[in-house]
Amino acid sequence: MEFRYTDAERRALAEAVPDPEWLDAIDDWGRLVKFAQYNEFRADKTGYIARQLERTARECLEEETAFRSSKEETDHIHEIAHLARKLRTLLRKPSTYRPSFALAYFGLSMLEDDEEHSVPHLYRHEVFLSLLDDLISNESRAAEGFAAWRSSDAFSSKHHPGFARFVDAAIISWQVWTDKPAGASKEGGPAVRFLCAAVNPLLTFAEQRGLGLRRGGRLTEAGAGRLFEEIRRLDLPLSGE
Structure with a gap:
């Protein structure tokens, strides 16, 4: 409703x-x-x-x-980073199908060049693992950013x-x-x-x-x-x- x-x-x-x-x-x-x-x-x-x-x-x-309270928000950020580390470890493990589970999942992406020919560009699994690396490395910065955002507006932080x-x-x-x-x-x-x-x-x-x-x-x-x-x-x- x-x-x-x-x-x-x-x-x-x-x-x-x-x-x-x-x-x-x-x-x-x-x-x-x-x-x-x-x-x-x-x-x-x-x-x-x-x-x-x-x-x-x-x-x-x-x-x-x-x-969420400030503590719940911080705990949630740490939980996300923990899960990202676990996922990164799992995806880097070799599989019987490909050298890693990440490559088995995501494979090879293609990019159209100016000649309209398909050319190998980037492994999607490498891009995804790079994003996980960024998420993990920014764990502290994200927590500090949320805390700073909360404290920057005294009116919103009080109410x-x-x-x-x-x-x-x-x-x-x-x-x-x-x-x-x-x-x-x-x-x-x-x-x-x-x-x-x-x-x-x-x-x-x-x-x-x-x-x-x-x-x-x-x-x-x-x-x-x-x-x-x-x-x-x-x-x-x-x-x-």
Whole structure:
């Protein structure tokens, strides 16, 4: 079952996004640059907003389903390298059919030259074994790269990746549709109401499927305001700034 907003939830989202009157003050080229899909937005504001967010929500749910902790991720990298070493050893063993199992499996590849003649090029087994060598030799680099990627975004590392990604996409979308920076007020406002309306149905949907997208449960307007403040404190780029 795919995530979809109900009719009531769609209306709440649309009501939290001001009509794009700012588009009337710029020419056609400006509208294309600032908001290329403005005609679709104006023709069906409620449906357009819901469709954009639903697509992102599904991607984030897939990401959360595949989520691993840092330790699990590192262990998985080491497991892949271990299996690659084992496979390389097995493929290098001789067979009764060919000098090695790798050659028996992959054989000889052919390459068409400029004269349109088939000429021997590379043994496919050598290419495959070379790829295994690269995978094994890059084991440490891959683990370090994943760790660096995790730590490079303090917002995503603090929140569940799927939730962080959805919040980021929702905020950027709101700013594109309104041509305004998202507010950082704990007292509420259109951006805060919009974020709550976008996030809470997704949290409920995820929870029903055993996924905890947000440790703090449902998002209140005060919580949404704190998210905006947190993003600004971390100096993360927001559209339009």
